Structure formats: C-alpha cells, structure tokens
Amino acid sequence: MKAIYLDNAATTQIDEEVVSLMLTSMQENYGNPSSTHQFGRKAKTAVETARKNIAKHFNVSASEIVFTAGGTEADNLILNNAVLNLGVKRIITSKIEHHAVLHTCEFLQKSQNISLDFVKVDEFGNVNLDHLEELLSASDDKTLVSLMHINNEIGNILNVDAISALCKKYDALFHSDTVQAIGHFKIDLKETPIDFIVASAHKFHGPKGVGFAYFKKGFGILPMFFGGDQERGARSSTENVHSILGMEKALSIAMNQLEKDRNYLESLKLYFIAELKSISDKIEFNGLSSNLDKSSYTILNVRFPVMNAMLLFSLDMAGIAVSGGSACQSGSNKGSHVLAEILNDTNADKTSVRFSFSKFTTKKEIDITIAKLIELL
Template sequence: MQKVYFDSAATTQVRPEVIDKMTLVLREDYGNPSSTHGFGRSAKNHIEQARKNIAKHLGVKASEIIFTSGGTEADNLALNSAVRDLGVKHIITSKIEHHAVLHTVQEIQSQTNISISYVNINLDGSVDYNHLEKLLVASSDKTLVSLMHVNNEVGTILDIDRVGNLCMEQEALFHSDMVQSIGHLDVNLSELQVDFTAVSAHKFHGPKGVGFAYIKKNSGLKPLIYGGEQERGYRGGTEGVHNIAGMDEALRLAYEHMVEEKAYISNIKQYFIDQLKERIDGVKFNANCCDLDHSTYTLINVCLPISQEKSGILLFQLDIKGIACSKGSACQSGSGKGSHVLTEILSEEDMLKPSIRFSFSKYNTKEEVDYVIGVLKEFIED
C-alpha cells in the first residue's frame, strides 16, 4: 500500500541533518546548561549560539528570543503576561485563531475583568481591516491585538504590516502567532510593528516540544513558569539543549533552501488544485486557499461533494489507503466538534459536507497527488 503524508501543517518530517545534529548533542554535550563546569558551558554554548542564529534570521536581538516548549506556551506567555504585567484590559482577536490563543483569551477573561472584541472575518478568511481599525479607535483601555500571521486551517495570510501600523497608531500592543509562517516565509521582525510572536520548530522540519517566543526588548513581561533564572529570567526550567540545537539547524536549513523549496511546494499545491478542478466535479476551495498570492503555499482546504452519510467515514477510508490529512487542525481532532474556522466562513449547506486540509512539504511529489486524487474520485463515485 502506498503511503502519502499530506499533513505537514500538523507536523513536519524531521530533516536528516537535524536528527544528526540532535544526536551529536545528546551524545557529546549532555551537561546541564546552568552548570558552571566545562560540560555545562559546552551545553550552554549550543543554546546561546542557537539564540544568536535565530535572532539573525529574523532581524532581531538575541535577547529578544526566549525558548519555550512550543507555540502554545509562547502564546500563553505573551497573552497572560500582557494582561498581568502590562495593564492590558482589552484584547482584540478573531474567531478563527488557533485554540492556543482563543482558549487562552477566554480563560483570562474568566479570571479577570478584561473585555474581548472579535474582529469581523470576510468569507475569504481575511480580516476586515476597517472593522479592526474601528475597534482600535473606539477602545479607551490598554489594548492588545492578537491575530495569526498564517491561518493553520485555510492558509489565509494576514496583512501583518497593515495590522502592525494600525496598532502602532493607536498605541496598542500586537501579538501574532507565527507558527505557520516562520520557516516558510521570509519574515524580518525588525521591519514589523510586532511586540510578541510564537513559533514551533516542528512546523519547519525540526523536533517537537520546542519553540520560541519573540518578546520585544523592554516589554516588561514577567515569567509564566517560575523555578529558575533560565531564559534570561523569562522561563524557569532546564532547557532541552538537543531540541534547541535541532530547531536552530532546522531554521538554518529552512532559510538556506527557502526559495527553491517554496517554488517546489507551490508547484505541488498548484498541481493538486488543477487536478481537483479537472477530475472532481463540485469541489470547492475554502477561503482563498487556491489563490497562491493570498494564501500560504503549504496547504489547501477543500469542501468535497460527498453526502452527509458518507462524510463521516472519509478520513477513515483515506487512512486505510495510507493517506494522512486533516479535518480541521490536529489540535482539535479529538474534540468531536466541527472546525471553528470553517464555521465562520462556510454556508450551512457546505458545513454539512466534509472539508479536508491537505498540507505539503519538500518531501511530497506529484505522483502522490495523483494517487490521492484517484482515491478521492473512487470514494466519491462509489
């Protein structure tokens, strides 16, 4: 049976070079990075070198990079600390954010007196920027805007320059979850009016369980996790040296090969779109995921012309055929609920049909696309 992995928006295959780097660090540099002896200093060197390298890629200072367990922790750090430490009383976000943001904001509201405003979302998955401006202008409280750079389900790209400038004009803080963009798009944070970001290594062929937060210098944020002075006092706990070294290597390779890999993956995505249009009547592309100018090149989200009776077994049938993909995001796959993102942008009629996210990487081929299209066509026509 052929196996096809079209779920790279959930997690990516780790590059062999990254595995080699992590193995080397695990074998040779196993000291505690907080120890002052040679073994500790050697481990610490990996951490600080990684911090410098990552900061250089993003155009920021090394002191502004704080290593975390991943994007979810980085989101929590920024959101919780902004309310607790920076006097934020009003958060503006959207209903199509990752649950690492949505659930965190809702939990903060349940424990504090902050207010939440949800910016309108257009049917193509984009933010209504005029509504965002109105919300900012009308806010009399210290405000934080939290909007993701690339939507993890439908791939819509935020006009991050525009949002950052709006926030700056209204003296609001800006947090952006960049889990789906860092490592795939050439992002220079020094050119953006962004105060906080969240990044996960496993989205760009690095290891799971590690990521980082960008926290603009002199932000005033305090730790979310106490127990030590690691990470410049922002996060207690012994760092996972091998994971940080692996993330450093993964991001280095992502930037080194970004141009050719983007071109290759874009070609795979366009081929998938063309084949779906040609071979499956009635297929719809959710939001603007079929527009390569306004969505990420790494995924598509399609509404398939399948009856409600058959839709419940579609993912099961694809899995039997060796095809990995997602209905919604992986983080909510066990919830038993439909996609909160698609609920905001699809009609009631289309919500009754199955929508599937296929996401790609450098390891995919057009032959895999042909195989998946064939399986889908057979299932639909059966």
C-alpha cells in the same frame, strides 16, 4: 503500499541533518547549561549560539528570544504577560484563531476581567480592517491585538503590515501567532514591527516540544513557571538543549532553501488544484487556500460537494494521512471552529479536508491521492 503524508500543517518529518545533529548533541553535549563546570559551560554556549543564529533570521537581538516548549506555551506566555505585566485591559482577536490564543483570551477575560472583542471576518476568512480600526478607536484602554499570520486550517495570509500600522496608529500592542509562517516565509521584524511572535520547531522539519517566543525589546517578562532562573528569569526549567539546537538547524535549512522549496511547493499545489477540479467542477476551496498570492503554499483546504463522514477514515485506511480541521482537533467530532465561522450552513454540512504539503511531498503521491479520491467519491 507506501504511506502518504499530507498533514504537514499538523507536524512535519524531521530533516535528517537535524536528527544527526541532535543525536551528536545527546551523545556529546549532556551538561546542564546552568552548571558552572566545563560540561555546563559547553551546553550554555551551544544554547546561546543557537539563540543568536535564530534571532538573525528575524533581524532582532538574541535577548528578545525566549525558548519554550512550543507555540502554545509561547502564545500563553505572551498573552498572560500582556495582561499581568504590561497593563493590557483589552484584547482584540478573531474567532478563527488557534485555540492556544482563543482559549487563553477567554481564560484571561474570566480571571482578569479584561475586555475581549472579536474583529469581523468575511466568508473567506479575511479580517475586516475597517472594523478593526473601529474597535481600536472605540476605547482608550491599553489594547493588544492578537491575529495569526497564517491560518492553520485555511492558509490565509494576514496583511501584517496593515495590522501593524493600525496598531501603531492607536498605540496598541500587536501579537501574531506565526507558527505556520516561520520556516516558510521571511519575517523581518525591523520592517514589520510586530511586538510578539511565536514559533514551533516541528512545523519546519524540527523536533516536537520546542519553540520560542519573541518579545520586543523593552518589555519585561513575568514567568509562568517558577523554580529557577533559566531564560534570564523568563522561563524556569532546564533548557531542552538538544531540541533547541535541532530547532536552530531546522530553521537554518528552511531559510537557506526557502525559495527553492517555495517554488516547488507552489507548482505542486497548483497541480493538485487542477487535478481536483478535473474530478468535479463542484469541488471548492475554503478560505483563500486556492489563491497562491493570498494563502500559504503549504495548505489547501478542499470542500467536496457531498457529505462523506467516512472520507478521512477511508483515506487513512488507504495510507493517506490528511486532516479535517486543525491538528489539535484531529480525531474529535467537534469539527472545525474556523470553518464553522466562515461557511454557511449548506457548505458547512459538506465534507472539508485539509491537505498540507512539505518539501518531501512528491507529484506521485498527489497522483495516488487523486486516484483514491476519484474511487471514494
């Protein structure tokens, strides 16, 4: 039996072209980018070319891109800089952010005595814009708003244009965790002036352990790591050359195929929704994940009408990989902090499963999954 992978919001299969490019780099481009000899210069040139190519996708300059070990480090680098380097005294976020943001904000609240406010979200996970404006207008302290572009558990798409406009109105900085958006949606940072965004390559068919942070030009960067002068002093540590090149290749493929992949996955998601509804009209969808206009086409968070604590395990035993919450909590018994925030007690007690798709997902795999769900439910 062929295994079925429906946990692409956790990580994605690496594209074969990316694997091929990285293998060639490992074999032929092994110099240290900090070395001044020809091997080092070759590696440095490759890294800087990748930086320029990545920057072009967001309509920014190469100097605004800082390579990191992934989205979590990028979020930490940005939030720490906002407080320790840019004078931020107050952060506004929501209780349904990724823990890379929530836990960092809580740490900064305790260690740096910043104010931490949470904007209200409704039962679908929508940010209350009126409450956000109320919070922004309530204080003259230098403020950073940190709200994710696409929620990694329920797939909701944030109205980043509206948030950006409010931040501009109240002279606040705007950071968005864009990990689930990059490689799947176009982001033009000239049209939507977000001050800080982050990426993780393994979310768009690139390698794990590499990503980047975008810092809008004019913001100095205080490093979290010390010991070298890599990344223009922003991040000490020898650059992960092969993974950086793999990330650039994966992003290039994703952006070139974006419309094709989006059309295919939207049709697949709609088909899955229809098949689920045919099982039972009591099956519901968390957040806005069943609304293709307001959620990512890669994520569907399904709430079944019963409590079945063994459902994820049973699907896994059948060769079907899914998630019950964010990937960082997979295998834990803590449950989803996102669903706990937006669902009432009755619905929170029901079994919810996150299915997430990629360009490698097939209709046949959806049919097999539906058949197994009918058997298990």
